Amino acid sequence: MATVLLEHLHPVQHRASHRRLALCHDCGRLSDEHELTCQCCSSEGLELVPHFGEIYSYTVVHQDSGSFVLALIRLTGGSLVTARIHADGHDLRIGLRVQFEANKSESVSRGLFFSPMGITNSYLNQ
Amino acid sequence: MRNVGILGVGQIPVGKHEAATIGALAARACRAALDDAGVTEVDAVFVGNMLSAEVTGQSHLGPLITSAVFHDHTESVAINAACGSGGAAVRQAALAVSSGVYDVVLVVGVEKMTGIPRDRLTRALASAADFEREVTNEASFVGLNALLMQRYLYEYNAMRLDFSVFAEVAHHNATTNPNARLRGGCEQEDYLTARMVADPIGLYDASAIGDGAAAVVLACPRYAARSRKDKVVVDLVGSACASDTLSLQERRDPLWLDAVEESTHAALDQAGLYHDEIDLFELHDAFTIIAALSLESGGFASRGMATKFAHQQGIHRQGKLPISTFGGLKARGHPVGASGTYQIVEATLQLRGEAGVNQVPSPSVAMTQNIGGTGATVVTHILKRSA
Numbered sequence: 168m169a170t171v172l173l174e175h176l177h178p179v180q181h182r183a184s185h186r187r188l189a190l191c192h193d194c195g196r197l198s199d200e201h202e203l204t205c206q207c208c209s210s211e212g213l214e215l216v217p218h219f220g221e222i223y224s225y226t227v228v229h230q231d232s233g234s235f236v237l238a239l240i241r242l243t244g245g246s247l248v249t250a251r252i253h254a255d256g257h258d259l260r261i262g263l264r265v266q267f268e269a270n271k272s273e274s275v276s277r278g279l280f281f282s283p284m285g286i287t288n289s290y291l292n293q
Numbered sequence: 294m295r296n297v298g299i300l301g302v303g304q305i306p307v308g309k310h311e312a313a314t315i316g317a318l319a320a321r322a323c324r325a326a327l328d329d330a331g332v333t334e335v336d337a338v339f340v341g342n343m344l345s346a347e348v349t350g351q352s353h354l355g356p357l358i359t360s361a362v363f364h365d366h367t368e369s370v371a372i373n374a375a376c377g378s379g380g381a382a383v384r385q386a387a388l389a390v391s392s393g394v395y396d397v398v399l400v401v402g403v404e405k406m407t408g409i410p411r412d413r414l415t416r417a418l419a420s421a422a423d424f425e426r427e428v429t430n431e432a433s434f435v436g437l438n439a440l441l442m443q444r445y446l447y448e449y450n451a452m453r454l455d456f457s458v459f460a461e462v463a464h465h466n467a468t469t470n471p472n473a474r475l476r477g478g479c480e481q482e483d484y485l486t487a488r489m490v491a492d493p494i495g496l497y498d499a500s501a502i503g504d505g506a507a508a509v510v511l512a513c514p515r516y517a518a519r520s521r522k523d524k525v526v527v528d529l530v531g532s533a534c535a536s537d538t539l540s541l542q543e544r545r546d547p548l549w550l551d552a553v554e555e556s557t558h559a560a561l562d563q564a565g566l567y568h569d570e571i572d573l574f575e576l577h578d579a580f581t582i583i584a585a586l587s588l589e590s591g592g593f594a595s596r597g598m599a600t601k602f603a604h605q606q607g608i609h610r611q612g613k614l615p616i617s618t619f620g621g622l623k624a625r626g627h628p629v630g631a632s633g634t635y636q637i638v639e640a641t642l643q644l645r646g647e648a649g650v651n652q653v654p655s656p657s658v659a660m661t662q663n664i665g666g667t668g669a670t671v672v673t674h675i676l677k678r679s680a
Binding site for chain 1: 411423425426427429430431432433435436439440441443444447489490491492493494540541542543547
């Protein structure tokens, strides 16, 4: 817990809040790589969006292989994206602030992931 | 454009027909519709189907079915609009007759879904969603509808319990439909205690899959008058189709199905009718949330008020707007590419007064609405009993 609080107070996190993601409105690709054209569909219509958002809706999908959280995220700036959330469904609510996570999984090659913002931010947003 | 008459209807029970081929299922429904119409030849065959290529390995259903039923070289084509395939096939057939190109045509919707490994079926069904934006995030159809229902409960401060009425009414109507997949009924307690599939969608919020086929014979007025001299003729007086973004995330407002609004109003305008002249509505209750959104976006209930409308106005057979009169997709079953043709068959039986125990009192006008995806294709038809 204490480590999470310190990380969110650290000056590096403040600079990271200015990171932008590239959202392609033609195919929906959202990437944290700086692109001039979309790697998926070659569109030049990329919009830089903040890497924060809030949960517009979510559901816990139960499968034989386990559960996961599917969500619609409203990015700061207004666009909706479909994504999974790295969290237990019990801790989530519509309106909860989330942040983009680069997909580093070797087993999952596609899709967007978000995770809830730290406790400090959740407290400040109440 | 000429009027279009519905000459004949036929259907097979929605269920597990694992031993039968998809061609055989379709042929049974076709022959039933042709017998009902008193017709042995048609000018063209239109087939509605979504999954066959993926789950049975059989594509190209037009000639497969046509050559089995007619043994000649009748024109045939298959139409795929996901779960809206049946309605889309009826629309294309109606356009062919209405335009004057053909006098009499056969439409059949058919699907085989049972006996398929669940993950393969789930993947095939998910192809109706946006692959790049939704399926890459493991979004299944249940998941996408759960997102809608969750947001609905939040925006309108509603409860899951409010939706129970859609399940109760549909399942009750299916108990007396010998062609229905689920005939056991559903009480409120069943609805509330059923297991969650994707929160807040429980088992009774979702429709039953199954194998099925339903067929309709459409004809121009001159042909219809010759064939059904002493029988009630039902006319197709409105036919409209509208589309929307494939993905939920691109929708103008995810809780407002723009294509439902467009399609409903276009069909009503064609028919010269108003909402309160619709005596029954075979809507697309693949999920209870879609039933609610259809009533609101279609203009029957105010925004956020569909469940209140259902309780206060009545969606049961004696209510102000009966829906799912034979069980709907919910309980009669949802053999996805065929559901749209089942809707036309059931609405026709109601208007003819041939619905038996399921008869709605003296209906004159019926609306059917078949939806592909989460509202990306919406086909609306209005049927009217001839004077």
